[in-house]
Amino acid sequence: MYKRKNFSGIDLFRLAAAFLVVAIHTSPLTTFSETGDFILTRVLARLAVPFFFMTSGFFLISRYARDTDRLEHFFKKTGVIYVGAILLYAPVNLYSGYFQQSLLVPNLLKDILFNSTFYHLWYLPAAMTGAALAWYLVRKYDWKRALATAFLLYGIGLFGDSYYGIIRPIPGISAFYAHLFQLFDHTRNGLFFAPIFFLMGGLAADHPHRLSVKVSLAGLGISLAGMTLEGLILHRLAFQRHDSMYLFLLPCMYFLFQFLLAFQGKSLAWLRPLSQWIYILHPLGIITVRLAARLLHLQTVLVGNSLIHFLAVGILSFTVSLIPAWLQIHFQKKRADKKKAGTDRAWLEIDLKHLTHNARILQKLLPDSCQLMAVLKANAYGHGDFAIAVCLEQAGIKNFAVATIDEGIRLRHYGIRNDILILGYTDVGRAWELKKYDLTQTLIDGEYTYALNLQGIPIKAHLKIDTGMHRLGFDWNDMDGIRSVFSMKYIHVQGIYSHLSCADSLDPSDVTFTRTQIRHFYQVTEGLEAVGIPLPKLHIQSSYGLLNAPDLHCDYVRAGIALYGVPSLPGLSTVLHPDLRPVLTLKARIILIRQVDKGAQIGYGRCFTAERESRIAIVPVGYGDGYPRNLSCGRGKVWVKGQLLPVAGRICMDQLAVDVTDAPEVAVGDVVTLIDGHFHGSAADGAPCAPSVAASSGSITNELLCRMGSRLPVIIR
Numbered sequence: 001m002y003k004r005k006n007f008s009g010i011d012l013f014r015l016a017a018a019f020l021v022v023a024i025h026t027s028p029l030t031t032f033s034e035t036g037d038f039i040l041t042r043v044l045a046r047l048a049v050p051f052f053f054m055t056s057g058f059f060l061i062s063r064y065a066r067d068t069d070r071l072e073h074f075f076k077k078t079g080v081i082y083v084g085a086i087l088l089y090a091p092v093n094l095y096s097g098y099f100q101q102s103l104l105v106p107n108l109l110k111d112i113l114f115n116s117t118f119y120h121l122w123y124l125p126a127a128m129t130g131a132a133l134a135w136y137l138v139r140k141y142d143w144k145r146a147l148a149t150a151f152l153l154y155g156i157g158l159f160g161d162s163y164y165g166i167i168r169p170i171p172g173i174s175a176f177y178a179h180l181f182q183l184f185d186h187t188r189n190g191l192f193f194a195p196i197f198f199l200m201g202g203l204a205a206d207h208p209h210r211l212s213v214k215v216s217l218a219g220l221g222i223s224l225a226g227m228t229l230e231g232l233i234l235h236r237l238a239f240q241r242h243d244s245m246y247l248f249l250l251p252c253m254y255f256l257f258q259f260l261l262a263f264q265g266k267s268l269a270w271l272r273p274l275s276q277w278i279y280i281l282h283p284l285g286i287i288t289v290r291l292a293a294r295l296l297h298l299q300t301v302l303v304g305n306s307l308i309h310f311l312a313v314g315i316l317s318f319t320v321s322l323i324p325a326w327l328q329i330h331f332q333k334k335r336a337d338k339k340k341a342g343t344d345r346a347w348l349e350i351d352l353k354h355l356t357h358n359a360r361i362l363q364k365l366l367p368d369s370c371q372l373m374a375v376l377k378a379n380a381y382g383h384g385d386f387a388i389a390v391c392l393e394q395a396g397i398k399n400f401a402v403a404t405i406d407e408g409i410r411l412r413h414y415g416i417r418n419d420i421l422i423l424g425y426t427d428v429g430r431a432w433e434l435k436k437y438d439l440t441q442t443l444i445d446g447e448y449t450y451a452l453n454l455q456g457i458p459i460k461a462h463l464k465i466d467t468g469m470h471r472l473g474f475d476w477n478d479m480d481g482i483r484s485v486f487s488m489k490y491i492h493v494q495g496i497y498s499h500l501s502c503a504d505s506l507d508p509s510d511v512t513f514t515r516t517q518i519r520h521f522y523q524v525t526e527g528l529e530a531v532g533i534p535l536p537k538l539h540i541q542s543s544y545g546l547l548n549a550p551d552l553h554c555d556y557v558r559a560g561i562a563l564y565g566v567p568s569l570p571g572l573s574t575v576l577h578p579d580l581r582p583v584l585t586l587k588a589r590i591i592l593i594r595q596v597d598k599g600a601q602i603g604y605g606r607c608f609t610a611e612r613e614s615r616i617a618i619v620p621v622g623y624g625d626g627y628p629r630n631l632s633c634g635r636g637k638v639w640v641k642g643q644l645l646p647v648a649g650r651i652c653m654d655q656l657a658v659d660v661t662d663a664p665e666v667a668v669g670d671v672v673t674l675i676d677g678h679f680h681g682s683a684a685d686g687a688p689c690a691p692s693v694a695a696s697s698g699s700i701t702n703e704l705l706c707r708m709g710s711r712l713p714v715i716i717r
């Protein structure tokens with residue numbers, strides 16, 4: 001969905017689909033068998049257009065979206081192609097007298113919106129309408145309802161298409177369809193036909209579960225047989241007004257797509273524009289072949305034999321399409337090269353496999369009744385909240401926590417449907433937004449809760465207990481205050497929680513303090529039970545709470561830093577030490593190397609003086625990107641080509657210098673690793689893994705990481 005792989009199966013079938021469309025318009029088997037041709041062109045070849053819709057849906061339609069860039073790009077591109085194709089075929093329209101029809105303007109409008117001005121071009125407006133509808137449905141509803149709606153539309157379409165014979169004799173309904181057919185010639189259009197396939201494509205992308213090749217092939221075989229039978233029967237019954245839409249087309253497409261998705265690997269990107277151009281240009285191929293046949297007196301062979309006719313048109317269209325396809329690829333490649341896909345300056349690499357690994361490992365540590373609540377505050381600890389939230393929701397994590405209401409709203413805009421708990425303060429004036437976005441608010445004390453209740457808006461809430469940290473929450477002693485919340489009309493308490501202030505420490509006095517906090521918490525819950533208040537969900541542990549006090553039986557564990565796979569500090573010992581893996585890597589590219597004389601001073605404040613002739617590499621990343629200024633003057637070390645080299649001079653907002661004198665092979669364009677999410681070395685040998693970088697800068701990984709990412713592009717691995 002946000003990560004592009006090479007789907008060679010899909011790319012290959014694009015070409016096959018383009019030839020199926022050529023077959024539809026040339027009927028290759030008529031010379032030999034009418035029925036055979038019907039099966040090929042009116043049944044089997046009907047896979048082609050839904051396949052194109054599904055493929056577009058696969059890359060475009062998702063429940064999750066950070067922005068609408070891709071959709072806009074799709075509309076722009078399809079629109080441009082459509083206008084171009086209309087103009088391309090306008091001379092043919094002119095020749096055939098299209099522009100002489102009465103009511104030209106309303107008909108032209110209808111054609112542009114639905115039928116298209118030239119028969120096969122209907123695909124282009126249908127793709128735009130279908131994409132828009134599918135997008136709207138899935139963003140507005142969940143997958144089930146979106147699919148149900150699209151299926152309903154498809155059903156309406158069916159009765160205007162292959163199943164027309166059923167409704168024709170029913171007066172009211174056939175009148176309804178008569179109205180529809182004043183608007184468009186067919187129901188196989190962007191309203192009734194396309195949306196379901198766009199959605200099926202999007203669903204395949206959003207739900208990474210795949211059928212095996214065997215199962216999908218078997219399913220495809222059975223569905224194709226079913227569709228052939230369906231087509232033949234409807235044809236025999238003379239039910240068909242048109243023959244694009246079948247019931248069995250849906251399972252056919254599902255299994256076909258599952259089958260094609262199994263083949264990944266080599267990029268066959270050049271097939272994409274090629275198949276598109278064959279689709280657009282093949283009617284010109286038909287016209288040319290017929291013209292050539294007439295001029296060369298070869299009609300009997302070139303037109304009379306349907307198979308030779310098909311082959312001639314196919315080969316001609318293929319060959320001619322190579323030119324615009326090549327131009328398009330050439331043009332696109334240039335653009336892609338220019339961008340270097342976000343790795344031209346400095347960037348974050350996010351390893352989602354490590355993230356799901358960590359989530360799985362942490363969930364395994366919990367008792368069965370306890371669920372991981374993933375903490376996504378501060379832009380998911382600097383990792384970029386979009387990719388992290390989507391990945392975790394897809395991995396089956398059901399509960400998220402953020403610090404502020406705006407972080408929660410952002411997640412909702414991305415399409416996240418999980419429960420979202422706001423751990424911090426929300427102004428009571430924004431209660432309506434809590435309701436609107438279905439966010440759960442933390443009750444930070446009695447006065448706040450009273451004011452929130454006064455808003456008269458039903459609010460889902462978790463009640464926070466202060467058990468000794470003295471930050472947020474009702475005092476654990478304040479049983480009256482705590483109890484009163486449960487009788488407030490607009491406050492729906494769905495959870496009670498507390499936060500531990502020194503769970504990361506195994507120092508005996510800290511452990512005792514933690515145990516006291518936990519005891520206070522359970523005193524509160526017992527106090528509530530004693531007066532007959534049913535307990536909502538309970539949670540106390542954050543990452544270190546889980547790692548150091550794993551024996552608690554709560555409903556949730558609020559995991560932040562552990563989920564991102566790094567300890568807060570290097571060498572922090574814990575009771576449990578699961579195999580967690582860092583998710584984030586910070587890299588940048590050397591943009592300049594300069595030779596300086598002995599005695600030259602580098603950077604602000606002249607803090608670094610070269611003690612010898614030196615080579616200094618300038619790296620375009622600084623504290624403006626989150627790399628701590630505290631690491632100036634050699635405190636920070638970075639990896640370049642397998643060597644650990646010191647930061648020279650003061651770190652600026654947007655640049656820093658690295659002394660590469662001892663690494664003569666280092667050159668402009670080389671990649672520098674500033675925070676290493678791999679396992680090049682442990683903290684002990686000074687490798688810049690997040691904990692040691694954090695420690696060198698006098699902080700903890702939590703702070704180091706959450707400062708990343710405001711300016712850095714996020715590259716997903």
Ligand SMILES: *Cc1c(COP(=O)(O)O)cnc(C)c1O
Nearest residue numbers: 375423499542543558559560561
């Ligand atoms: C940030 C936060 C967490 C997550 O803490 P980690 O140590 O990163 O796991 C849990 N609970 C509350 C209340 C928090 O503010």
